Amino acid sequence: MSGYLVLQTDFGLVDGAVSAMHGVAHTVSDEIVVKDLTHEIPPYDIWVASYRLYQTVSYWKEGTVFVSVVDPGVGSDRRSIAVKTLDNHYIITPDNGSLSHILHYQGIAEVRQIDEVKSRLPHSEESHTFHGRDIYAYNGARLASGEITFEQLGSVIPVEDITTLPIVNAEIEGKILRGSIDVLDVRFGSLWTNIPSEFLHKENIRPGDSVQVTIFHKGKKVYQNILQFAKSFADVNVGEPLVYVNSLVNVGIAVNQDSFSDLYHIGTGTDWIVELRRAPKIIFE
Incomplete structure (x- = not known):
């Protein structure tokens, strides 16, 4: 021992x-x-x-x-x-x-x-x-x-x-990365998903790219927005949401210096599903 x-x-x-x-x-x-x-x-x-x-x-x-x-x-x-x-x-x-x-x-x-x-x-x-x-x-x-x-x-x-709880496996379906919101980074309100960072690599999503984030609760869409995939919180402005890779090398979703969970009333567990995809390019004329 x-x-x-x-x-x-x-x-x-x-x-x-x-x-x-x-x-x-x-x-x-x-x-x-x-x-x-x-x-x-x-x-x-x-x-x-x-x-x-x-x-x-x-x-x-x-x-x-x-x-x-x-x-x-x-x-x-x-x-x-x-x-x-x-x-x-x-x-x-x-x-x-x-x-x-x-x-x-x-x-x-x-x-x-x-x-x-x-x-x-x-x-x-x-x-x-x-x-x-x-x-x-x-x-x-x-x-x-x-x-x-x-x-x-x-x-x-x-x-x-032994007794087990159901766990949702992360998956790639077409161009969509899908997984569950497993837990919060409690003090800061960031969402920790079970989507591994390697899924981002497979879809060639790199820091600085825009990512469409959609969150469902029991099958009902409760949030959708386009966020920047950032290396760190400092890469976005205070109050701005972002996608990042957390300390377990899974995808996290956060707001710089605020609580994503509190702001958008997002919970955790297998009833909470998140989908990520590369955001479509918007061309302003």
């Missing part, structure tokens, strides 16, 4: 929940390094939790252990699982769809089901609402510290049996 444990939740930082998870981890081992991915996932939003893991996991060294707790079904019969990804990272999380993007884009090598009765923080048996502390942080720390192996976390279950 790498000795790193990375935590993600929807708990926020207004109370002691996250601190308790850190405390449990360090009680298991003072040798591990505990870091936070985010604790600002919108409450109960499994989709965003799944995306943030996809955004982050591959940038950590092999052997890093992630704990992701967005768990509206805590205390129910949903399973607690640990997975090993194809690139040798580990994630401990409820089996509720929070691994959808990791499975789809990066791949999972093996899944283990954690016994919530046996593998938990000692003396926590009467608590059924804080599995983030009692099961996930506890077992994440044991794994990160080398106290237990991945194989000791539980019995194998088939990868295809």
Whole structure:
């Protein structure tokens, strides 16, 4: 193991929940390094939790252990699982769809089901609402510290049996690049799509070109405009919209120093579809 444990939740930082998870981890081992991915996932939003893991996991060294707790079904019969990804990272999380993007884009090598009765923080048996502390942080720390192996976390279950959320694949149809608006660059309101930048290359769309952007919500057109494809926000005026390549090397849509999402009331998820195409040339006489 790498000795790193990375935590993600929807708990926020207004109370002691996250601190308790850190405390449990360090009680298991003072040798591990505990870091936070985010604790600002919108409450109960499994989709965003799944995306943030996809955004982050591959940038950590092999052997890093992630704990992701967005768990509206805590205390129910949903399973607690640990997975090993194809690139040798580990994630401990409820089996509720929070691994959808990791499975789809990066791949999972093996899944283990954690016994919530046996593998938990000692003396926590009467608590059924804080599995983030009692099961996930506890077992994440044991794994990160080398106290237990991945194989000791539980019995194998088939990868295809884990719960997943539907994901829309990006595609090129004719001259149209189509995909979903998966998530926001939260603080700035930019739209992050799943359309890879290589699609722009295939259509020979280069920085400085004009791109027609059309956005649909549940099949209804809600936005259409012609935007510049820019290398960076500084390439357009303040308040001007643009198409760019984000940090995951996918297409983003933004407004320089404003929130595209707020201005045009655009949301995220598979109900939100975006289409891009090279804009027709307009000749003024």
